Amino acid sequence: MILSERVKDTDIKAYFFVKFMEKKYVDRFKEGYVHMKNLKAYVDMEKDKQKVGVGDKYEGSLVLKGGQLKVYNEADEHLFDLETEEVTLTHEQDLLHPVFCSYVIDMDNLKIIDETNDYVTTNIAMSDEELEKIIEEFPDTAVFISASEFYNRFLAACKNKGYDLDAEKVKYYDYLINQKDRVATFLTDPLVKKAFIKSDYFQHQNEFRFIITNKEIYEPLDDFNIGDISDIAFEMKTDEILKFKTRFKKDTSK
Template sequence: MEKLLKNGEVYFNTVEYFRKNDVGDYLRGDFAEGLKYSQLINFRSPSLEEFGIKFRNAKINGDTDISHLFSMYMVTSEFWEGKIHFDKRILEFGDYALIINPREFLEKVMKASKYEIKYGPAVYYKTPPIPISLNSFSKREEFKYQNEFRFVINSSSKKPIIIKIGDISDIATMIPTETLLKIEFLKN
């Protein structure tokens, strides 16, 4: 958190990292990360089947293994409309949260990057059945409480990528995460 706030280090890890680090960590890992629909009949994935999930027509998309992700929690208009509230599971993200001006943050990331970056909200899908087409923005519905906004870089690097955007303390502030549970959004 401090590295992001004070040094502006935006840390992108690989999709493969998030898929392989799901063992017991349902916060940062997702064993279905990078899954893509395929016409392969009776495809088997022992790592997925150990969770009791069997896909007849699915495969891991090798192209997404070289994608790199940076994810943020996103406050949407649904908060302002009173339709959703922060889920208490966000406390598991850590003791502190950064409140960031999204437009200025996005501009800084895009300006500092030497990579092509795609960005947008995660799209949550129900399992099963597997949708016909998944991509780096697809995420299982059980993670919907994370309200994720993703930045995606496609790179041949198997190592994390760090983009340095400089100190963002002028556009961000750090608060205790538990404070988010007490926030009330006022309708205009």
């Protein structure tokens, strides 16, 4: 049973963020240096490697499948219709915001494996196939970070720098369907909200993103420091993350 089904809590809590990286970068990360790329880097990553995975050519884009495209000129005069299998709409400037991406461990992906009168023990609800995808797509080290503490320190560092921060869990959609709420997000919501929508091809990555909304970068942001996080972080090998277990004390006051 998944923890959210057991607890019946409508406020899904994030307990840990997991950042996958090469072992050689772990110490610098624990010192608080948060490496951030822009979204365009992930678009280019797929195009350069010709392989879907960490890279995603649809980052920040509205993808529409199978329909009729109406073309107008600057005077809003209808020119012609075009039948198309796919339409992708992208605003290049939206892809320049710095983003920090991580796997999130929350109530929706913790599986109960043991229960006593006082405690519930869980591990990550991930299939062998999903684990294989993670191992294939990401580096060999997984750094686990206390979610609430990391978020607070990230937010404080942003305020100190004058950065505006938006942080949310990614929502995944079947791009073969033109969902009304997905389209509405691209047409009516703040531009940066596009960055929290991805194809369900990536759903196994269970991603949580931190995006600086009032800054644009062309090269990775390497000097952003949120303060030492070694007290709230520990690492495991990526291929061993299913060994991670966490125990919750039951609320016996009710």
